[in-house]
Amino acid sequence: MQVSIKWLNDYINFNETAEELADKYTMAGVSVENVIRADAGLDKVVTGKIEQIEPHPDSDHLQICQMNVGAGECIQIITGAQNVREGQIVPVAMIGAHLPNGLHIKKGKLRGLPSNGMLCSAEELHMDLTKLTDEQKNGIYILPPDTPVGVPAKDVLGLDDVVLEFELTANRGDCFSVLGLVREAAVLTGNVPHYPDIQVREDDEAAAADLIKVDIEATELCNRFSARVIRNVKIGPSPEWMQQRLEGAGIRSINNVVDVTNFVMIELGQPMHAYDYDEIKGHHLTARVAEAGENLHTLDDSSRVAKGTELVIADEEKPAGLAGIMGGLETEVTEKTTTVVLEAASFNGPNIRRTSRACGLHSEASGRFERGVDVSNTPRALDRACQLLQDMGACTVTKGVVDVYPAPKPQVRIDFTVDEINRRLGTQLPGSKMIDILERLGFGVRETASGAYQAVVPSWRNDCTYMEDLSEEISRIYGFDNIPSTTPFGRMMQGRQSLRRNFIDRIKHVLAGLGMTEELSFSFTNTDMLDKMCVPSDSKLRRAIPIMNPLTDEYPLVRTSLLTSIMENAVRNFSRKNTDIRIFDVAPVFYPKALPVTEQPDEVIRLAGLITGRRHPVGWNQSNEMVDFYDMKGIVEELFRALSISGCTVEAGEHFAMHPGKTALFKKGREVIATVGELHPAVAANFGIKQKVYLFEMDVETLMKYTAKNFHYKSLPKYPAIARDLAIVVDEDAAASDIEAVIARNGGAYFKGVTLFDVYTGEHVAAGKKSLAFNLQFQSSDKTLTDEEADAGFQSILEAVKTQFRAELRA
Structure with missing residues (x-):
């Protein structure tokens, strides 16, 4: 503004x-x-009269001018301009002037003769060239013959603003x-304003209500719609003073009708629009929601296809304008227009903002509607526009205002006390001072009890609804620098992070140490991403919260899974030829309790990661092996070790985005704490990915629940351990984790641990069978074990696996 x-x-x-x-x-x-x-740079530019001109003796294009600049004696200025004549009055830059174009005027000589200034062109004075004729643009700027001599040029050129x-x-x-x-x-x-006296002479015999009808269908998007009709309209230029005011506001003059609507918008803050009455089909305007696919042809000569959410002003056939943003081209006021409908309305700000962003179309009007206008101002704005046009002799005004205002806005009243305001501001202001400030701002104030008041908020202050708003009004007018600075009093507490925040930082530190990179992404997604991830139709992940005012149309939903963000980032890397990726994200996802949302959704912190590409960086001494499932499984296991999560079991599982048969579930008891697997081939095809990708996903709150919180330390063992290897042949579908559990239960008092170190199928192993080799550790904390004691534990384990898994010792 x-x-x-x-x-x-x-x-x-x-x-x-x-x-x-x-x-x-x-x-x-x-x-x-x-x-x-x-007037920047025009301090030493004055008006001067050319008293005499003679040619320069040593030049065929220079002229010597004797200039009267009101100083008593003429000064000599040499110019190369060919459009100057004796008796003309022109702008003269005196010695010492710094012109707007950066030129510094000094005393000098041209071809041996002194020159004490410079005659100025319009461009050198930084004038608006678009408003000048070709003759005024070229050469020295010639002022009217009645211009006084020796006065500042900025005053006569209108550049003193x-x-x-x-x-x-x-x-x-x-x-x-x-x-x-x-x-x-x-x-x-502290000065008293003198507002314009708005009075309209309804000098046309016709009544506006007989000529135009207005309606509101979308009452939630338009709460007031007012119109006036003017006839015998004479389209022409606006007065010079109005053009100057609009130019100062950064608005280009078009014609008197359009200029008046812009003038009233800037003056009163109420956007308006003028329609050619004869182009309104059925002489009926309605504020309604556009139909999907409807064509919106606006004044910028652009056609847009409506999505079905835009508010439009429509006649009986088609939209006549994009409400609150820009009018329609078909109803534009032109030189042929003789009857005009002036419209002023109040529209829903958030809807105007969404439509403006979606269309990529911002205007002076939309900027005001987005911030909220004074709904009581629409008839006044129409009267002001009619008054200005009448003063120009440009129209006659029909009788009455057509005004549709179905639900008048109630007055806002705010109760407050002097003590409340002073406590909030840290001041000792008397009630009389507060009342004086509020009344000067247009608030009505009445006393309701001793030290208690009620303020009636003026219609133009849509931002004032609470006592805190009143305290801000009082403080800013009283002066923030007048409020004493005081040291806050209170018990000092050490600031610290929450346990959850510390835990998340540990996760980030561990994964970064494992060679992964943290991604940062927006918490938004779309149904297309959920489709590509093959999310089941009945999954709760499909119940995403729609965003009322999305940043872009590509992300209209709040995400319910981190995998959508992870995959989107991976695809972006693939498109840039980066195929070696190790990324993770720790961020919230949101699950609504119900749709549409009526209460705060559940915010859940999730952890997800992705690896793909080469196992080692490119180098002459590195192999080109690709990562596999066990690389990702190892990352998860190392993360659990660093977080002190132990005792997990691993079993085959399923996940909608992961390969069936290549997905593992990490469990504590019956609760799944992590899912690890290869990307599902269908998902990879949906994203156009042609290499193996591995994912993990887990819940941070669940991880926190199972991380060890109390630690007990034991001294290192004094006595050596005894190792035994157990190689058995079992059915191919037997799970190694189940066998390890049986080994641990039957190992005896000296059993310390088991490690699977070999899996074999093929020659010398029957079909449908596999060979598993385990390393068993036996150790005592108070003596050296004998072979017989270790063998007893080994035999117990062997009998158990033979019984439960029909295992056979491998020869």
Whole structure:
């Protein structure tokens, strides 16, 4: 938002300089980002009259001008311009001037003769060339013959304005207007504003209600829709003063009708639109939701296909405009227009913002609707527009305003006490001071009890709903620098991370030490990713929460699985020819209790990882072996060891995204704490992946539950261990983990551990059988074992595996 000081001065007088006023605004929370001076570099540029011209004796193109600049005596200036004549008045840059184009004027000589300044062109004065004729653009800029001599050129050129460029926060929609800024200036400077007196002469015999009908179908997206009709419209240029005001706001002048709608939008903060009455089919406008596939042809001559969520203003045949953003091309006001419908409405801000982003179309109007407009302002804005056009002699105004306002907005009332405000601000302000500030800001205040008050919020302050908002208003006007700084009092506590955060950091540290890289991803996904991951239709992972205002249309859902993010990142790496990947992610997923969401969803921290490609980095002394299932299984086992999770069993399992027969479940009792496996071939095909990929997935809360919390230390054994190897032949479908469990139960008091070190099928082993070789460890903590004691444990184990697995000793 930018506005010129001249426009502010139209409604309030103040003695502060532009910089001082900008500082007051900023300190009150209405941030001024920049002060732009149109007269920058014109301090020593004055108007001068060419009294005499004669050719330069040593040049065929230079001319010697004797200039009257109001200093009594003429000064000599040499110029090469060919469009100057005696008696003309032109801008003259005096010695010492620093022009906007960076040129520094010094006393000098041209072909031996002195020159004491320079005659200026429009470009050198930084004038807007688009508003000038070709003759004014070329050569020296010639001023009107009645221009006084010796006065600052900026005054006669209209370059004496200053523009304030505001960087307003989203909650201050009321300041996106000149009158809103005037209200603030009045409070900050103590001056009394003089707002425009809006009066309309309804000088046309026709009634607006007989000419146009307006309706609201989407009442949740449009809460007020107002219209006026003007006839006998004469399309033409706007007055110079209006063009200057709009130019100061960064808006290009088009014609009087369009300029007036823009002027009222900037002045009152209420966007408006003008329709050619004769192009409105059925002379009926309706605020409704667009139908999916409907064509939206806007003023920028672009056609967009509606998705069925956009709010449009439609006539009886088609949309006549994209509500709150841009009007339609078919109903545009042109030079042939004689009757105009002026429309002002109040639209739902979040819907306008979503539509604006989806269409990639942002306008001055949409920016205001997104932040919220004063719903009570629509008839006033229409009256102001009619008044301005009448003053130009550009129309007649029909009788009445067609106004549809089905659910008037109730007044917001806020109860507060003086003590509450002072406690919050750390001040000792009296109630009278607080009331004075609030009333100057437009709030109505009445006392309800001793020291207790009720404030009635003005219609333009949509951001004020609680006592805390009132305390902010009081503090910013009272002055933040007037509030004393005090040291907070309270018991000092050492800041520390939560146990969960420490646990997650341990996970990240271990996996990074194992050569994996942490990825950071958005918590969003889409149904296409769930389809590619082959998530079952009845899985809870399909019950993802839709986002009301997604960052992009590609990610409309909140993710329910980390594997979607992991796979998306892997595919992005594959597309960039990086096929050696080791990544993991520790992040939340979200499960709704019900859809649509009525309460906070469950946020669950999950851990997922992926490896693929070569086992070792490329190097002359490294092999090109590819990672396999056991690399991923080893990573998980090492993670569990580092997290002090022991006693896990591993068994074959199933997972929708992993290869059947190549998926393992790590369990503690009956609870699955990790799933490890090869990517399912169907999932790999969906993503276009042509190499083996391995995944793991687990729940962080479950890992925390099983990590060891109490540790007991034992001294190292003093006595040697005895090892025995057991090689047995069992059925091919016998699980080694089941056999190890039987070995542990039957090993006796001196049994210490078992390790599987060989698996063999093939020659010398019968079909349907396999050979398993285990290393058994026996040890005593208080003596040296004898072979007989170790053999007793070995025989007990052998008998048990023969009985339970029909095992045979392998010869």
